Amino acid sequence: MSLTTEEAxxxxxxxxxxxxxxxxxxxxxxxxxxYRALDAAHHIHPFSDMGTLNRTGSRVVVKAEGVYxxxxxxxxxxxxxxxxxxxxxxxxxxxxxxxxxxxxxELSFYNTFFKTTxxxxxxxxxxxxxxxxxxxxxxxxxxxxxxxxxTMLRIAHRYWAALGKPxxxxxxxxxxxxxxxxxxxxxxxxxxxxxxxxxxxxxxxVHIDQPYFFGEAAAxxxxxxxxxxxxxxxxxKILELGAENVAAFIGEPFQGAGxxxxxxxxxxxxxxxxxxxxxxxxxxxxxxxxxxxxGEWFAHQHFGLEPDLMTLAKGMTSGYVPMGAVGLHDxxxxxxxxxxxxxxxxxxxxxxxxxxxxxxxxxLLREEGIVERVRDETGPYFQGLLRDxxxxxxxxxxxxxxxxxxxxxxAKEPATRGRFENGAEVGTMCRDFCFNGHLIMRATGDxxxxxxxxxxxxxxxxxxxxxAKRAIDATARQIGVA
Numbered sequence: 001m002s003l004t005t006e007e008a009x010x011x012x013x014x015x016x017x018x019x020x021x022x023x024x025x026x027x028x029x030x031x032x033x034x035y036r037a038l039d040a041a042h043h044i045h046p047f048s049d050m051g052t053l054n055r056t057g058s059r060v061v062v063k064a065e066g067v068y069x070x071x072x073x074x075x076x077x078x079x080x081x082x083x084x085x086x087x088x089x090x091x092x093x094x095x096x097x098x099x100x101x102x103x104x105x106e107l108s109f110y111n112t113f114f115k116t117t118x119x120x121x122x123x124x125x126x127x128x129x130x131x132x133x134x135x136x137x138x139x140x141x142x143x144x145x146x147x148x149x150x151t152m153l154r155i156a157h158r159y160w161a162a163l164g165k166p167x168x169x170x171x172x173x174x175x176x177x178x179x180x181x182x183x184x185x186x187x188x189x190x191x192x193x194x195x196x197x198x199x200x201x202x203x204x205x206v207h208i209d210q211p212y213f214f215g216e217a218a219a220x221x222x223x224x225x226x227x228x229x230x231x232x233x234x235x236x237k238i239l240e241l242g243a244e245n246v247a248a249f250i251g252e253p254f255q256g257a258g259x260x261x262x263x264x265x266x267x268x269x270x271x272x273x274x275x276x277x278x279x280x281x282x283x284x285x286x287x288x289x290x291x292x293x294x295g296e297w298f299a300h301q302h303f304g305l306e307p308d309l310m311t312l313a314k315g316m317t318s319g320y321v322p323m324g325a326v327g328l329h330d331x332x333x334x335x336x337x338x339x340x341x342x343x344x345x346x347x348x349x350x351x352x353x354x355x356x357x358x359x360x361x362x363x364l365l366r367e368e369g370i371v372e373r374v375r376d377e378t379g380p381y382f383q384g385l386l387r388d389x390x391x392x393x394x395x396x397x398x399x400x401x402x403x404x405x406x407x408x409x410x411a412k413e414p415a416t417r418g419r420f421e422n423g424a425e426v427g428t429m430c431r432d433f434c435f436n437g438h439l440i441m442r443a444t445g446d447x448x449x450x451x452x453x454x455x456x457x458x459x460x461x462x463x464x465x466x467x468a469k470r471a472i473d474a475t476a477r478q479i480g481v482a
Contacts, residue, residue, distance in 0.1 A: 064091035086319035120355035145287030146180025227264030260407030291315030295375030
């Protein structure tokens with residue numbers, strides 16, 4: 001007999017053994033110091049200096065609800081980063097927990113290899129076809145944004161081979177772009193500090209400069225001219241490599257981990273023109289921007305782009321379970337479908353529990369009008385309040401963003417775009433002031449980043465901006481900026 005949703009949620013668990021009860025009691029009774037000791041003894045964190053971290057100790061997060069986290073010392077923290085750009089519907093949504101529980105009870109796992117499928121992945125694919133732009137009707141699933149970008153490479157190369165152009169292998173990306181941390185994703189990303197730790201970067205990936213006006217434009221250059229100059233580096237690189245050898249260009253519509261960098265308005269139209277002129281696939285990395293972050297369902301829509309492929313993850317499940325995907329334009333999908341076997345996949349491609357949670361998450365985003373609220377209400381309020389708050393601030397050079405994502409540029413001389421020599425240290429200092437003030441705000445070099453859950457209210461936005469200003473003011477005092 002199947003359980004109703006209410007019965008399933010409150011069903012009595014199987015009685016635990018005495019040892020299990022003791023372990024559970026011990027786990028719940030641990031102090032912060034005990035957690036930190038165990039963490040240091042056994043856990044290697046991503047992108048961390050473990051020696052330094054183990055000496056200071058991690059903040060132990062134990063609970064979350066809405067836009068707030070609680071740590072093991074009882075502090076309530078407002079999450080200005082939606083986890084890691086992903087918790088779009090906020091923490092603790094019962095609808096997503098119910099979806100996962102029901103699916104685990106009904107079909108906890110089966111693969112999509114060997115001529116097999118299952119209802120959750122079918123329904124998710126149909127739902128994504130409704131939500132994405134018209135030419136996107138096919139989706140390949142994986143477990144993360146990194147894997148989605150790895151998969152994109154495989155699809156792009158397979159597409160050109162199917163069309164009788166196997167020489168089109170080069171993929172052009174951007175310096176300071178971020179496309180994940182697998183070997184392929186890390187190579188696509190243009191971050192040298194990641195490349196330095198790779199045994200062997202993936203071949204046929206090259207980079208051009210990023211469209212970072214504040215940080216890299218000459219003093220006498222307009223944003224529009226700068227955007228065109230940076231976009232035309234793509235054309236120069238295609239001509240250098242030979243158009244017959246170039247498969248694709250990939251870019252985040254706005255650069256996320258690179259600093260929430262929004263390109264000048266002239267940039268993306270020129271990039272798209274160049275891709276079309278030389279028959280190069282245009283790939284939008286929507287891992288951060290997808291599912292409402294900019295007030296559009298997908299960030300490329302904000303910029304008027306028409307990509308051939310897009311990579312998805314994070315907001316697809318609001319981070320409740322891991323899942324990634326690649327969306328294929330119909331002409332790309334057709335070439336794969338009509339040309340034999342595509343030798344790629346993962347054990348968990350289209351995992352039924354992940355798919356069920358994704359369906360519940362996307363249904364909430366659509367039925368509650370969350371994306372439209374970001375576009376029409378909370379997004380404009382957030383952007384306006386940030387700009388008003390930091391207008392004329394002695395250490396803020398610009399506020400960039402749209403919807404519920406923003407980058408606040410710290411600067412030594414804001415009016416002339418003069419930057420700190422030790423910008424990364426200043427950003428880290430500011431991040432620590434945020435942390436101590438119970439706000440999660442990320443630092444990328446000398447830019448402070450915000451990307452809160454899409455369900456945030458105006459009063460919670462007020463709290464984030466107030467705490468951000470306190471932290472930036474404290475940083476200015478610490479380094480002696482007037």
